[in-house]
Amino acid sequence: MILLLGASGYIGGAFARELQRRQWAFRPLSRKEVDYSRFEVLLEFLKKTRPEFLVNVAGYTGKPNVDACEVARADTLAGNALLPQTIAHACAICAIPWGHVSSGCVFSGAKVTLNGQTRAEKDLTRPDLRSLVEQSPDAIHGFTETDPQNFTFRDPPCSFYSGTKALGEEAIAGVGQSYIWRLRIPFDEFDNTRNYLSKVQRYEKVYDNVNSISHRGDFARACLDLWECHAPFGTYNVTNPGFVTTRRVVDLVEKILQPARRFEFWQNDTEFYRRAAKTLRSNCVLDVSKLLATGVKIRPVVEAIEDSLRNWQPE
Numbered sequence: 001m002i003l004l005l006g007a008s009g010y011i012g013g014a015f016a017r018e019l020q021r022r023q024w025a026f027r028p029l030s031r032k033e034v035d036y037s038r039f040e041v042l043l044e045f046l047k048k049t050r051p052e053f054l055v056n057v058a059g060y061t062g063k064p065n066v067d068a069c070e071v072a073r074a075d076t077l078a079g080n081a082l083l084p085q086t087i088a089h090a091c092a093i094c095a096i097p098w099g100h101v102s103s104g105c106v107f108s109g110a111k112v113t114l115n116g117q118t119r120a121e122k123d124l125t126r127p128d129l130r131s132l133v134e135q136s137p138d139a140i141h142g143f144t145e146t147d148p149q150n151f152t153f154r155d156p157p158c159s160f161y162s163g164t165k166a167l168g169e170e171a172i173a174g175v176g177q178s179y180i181w182r183l184r185i186p187f188d189e190f191d192n193t194r195n196y197l198s199k200v201q202r203y204e205k206v207y208d209n210v211n212s213i214s215h216r217g218d219f220a221r222a223c224l225d226l227w228e229c230h231a232p233f234g235t236y237n238v239t240n241p242g243f244v245t246t247r248r249v250v251d252l253v254e255k256i257l258q259p260a261r262r263f264e265f266w267q268n269d270t271e272f273y274r275r276a277a278k279t280l281r282s283n284c285v286l287d288v289s290k291l292l293a294t295g296v297k298i299r300p301v302v303e304a305i306e307d308s309l310r311n312w313q314p315e
């Protein structure tokens with residue numbers, strides 16, 4: 001049996017559907033039923049039920065967006081740093097392998113090759129880098145799992161949310177046997193306030209940046225594939241290969257859904273942060289070579305977006 005923590009959430013729902021599709025025995029668990037955030041309670045539950053694998057999709061994301069984490073700091077820290085630490089130690093005692101949904105938001109920017117030199121650049125909205133993205137996309141490389149995180153409390157500035165996601169990864173490292181699966185900006189064909197493709201269509205004005213993003217179903221499938229194929233434990237970036245600008249996403253929405261509205265963009269970061277956001281956003285490109293090297297398959301990002309829009313199911 002696989003134990004699924006956080007099954008009631010947006011990403012948890014995708015794991016539950018994928019586990020059902022595979023006909024793998026699993027048990028969704030909510031804090032309402034068993035407060036798995038308490039170490040002794042979780043440990044007792046694990047000893048009693050002996051799952052063969054545990055999936056942690058629980059965490060605190062902030063609603064409607066990450067700005068909410070700035071004012072709910074105790075909940076954010078509890079959900080994203082203390083909870084994974086609790087799970088890691090309970091699973092280690094019971095020798096239960098597990099997987100933790102983390103986030104690529106511990107990074108900002110990309111690695112950029114210019115004049116033969118490659119270095120991390122945190123802000124891809126800088127005009128020279130933004131035109132490089134358009135004109136020489138091969139010069140833009142994603143962060144790998146061994147690159148140092150650069151949007152964390154240890155390498156500020158960062159959002160409170162990102163800081164706690166990085167602490168969560170740190171708390172797990174070296175304890176027992178676990179996967180850290182990094183998700184980024186989930187989307188799929190189901191219109192939902194949490195779906196990136198829905199958000200883009202509902203924003204008053206759109207914020208243009210450069211990102212690797214994850215199709216929700218593809219993400220859950222790839223994470224479970226890693227476990228199924230006995231891939232080595234450790235951290236994996238799990239996004240659809242490649243990256244997109246928000247302008248490209250809007251172009252695809254216009255082409256495929258042909259909405260009545262016209263899209264406008266915030267002029268620049270200054271206007272966006274003055275009018276529409278309270279805390280810094282992580283925008284980043286991730287490298288998924290490590291995932292692909294295990295043999296796990298995942299569609300390129302533009303293919304996954306086009307497919308979602310062609311099969312769009314309005315709320």
Ligand SMILES: NC(=O)c1ccc[n+]([C@@H]2O[C@H](COP(=O)([O-])OP(=O)(O)OC[C@H]3O[C@@H](n4cnc5c(N)ncnc54)[C@H](OP(=O)(O)O)[C@@H]3O)[C@@H](O)[C@H]2O)c1
Pocket residue numbers: 005006007008009010011012029030031032037057058059060061075078079080083101102103104165183184185186194
């Ligand atoms: N959605 C995104 O944009 C995104 C992007 C990157 C990474 N992630 C990560 O993916 C995971 C799941 O995100 P989600 O979008 O599915 O979140 P969600 O819809 O808010 O669901 C999270 C679930 O976690 C459980 N939970 C446990 N401790 C919690 C706490 N202290 N505060 C709030 N909820 C808690 C709740 O389930 P019960 O109370 O029923 O147990 C809740 O339903 C999180 O770790 C998040 O950081 C999400």
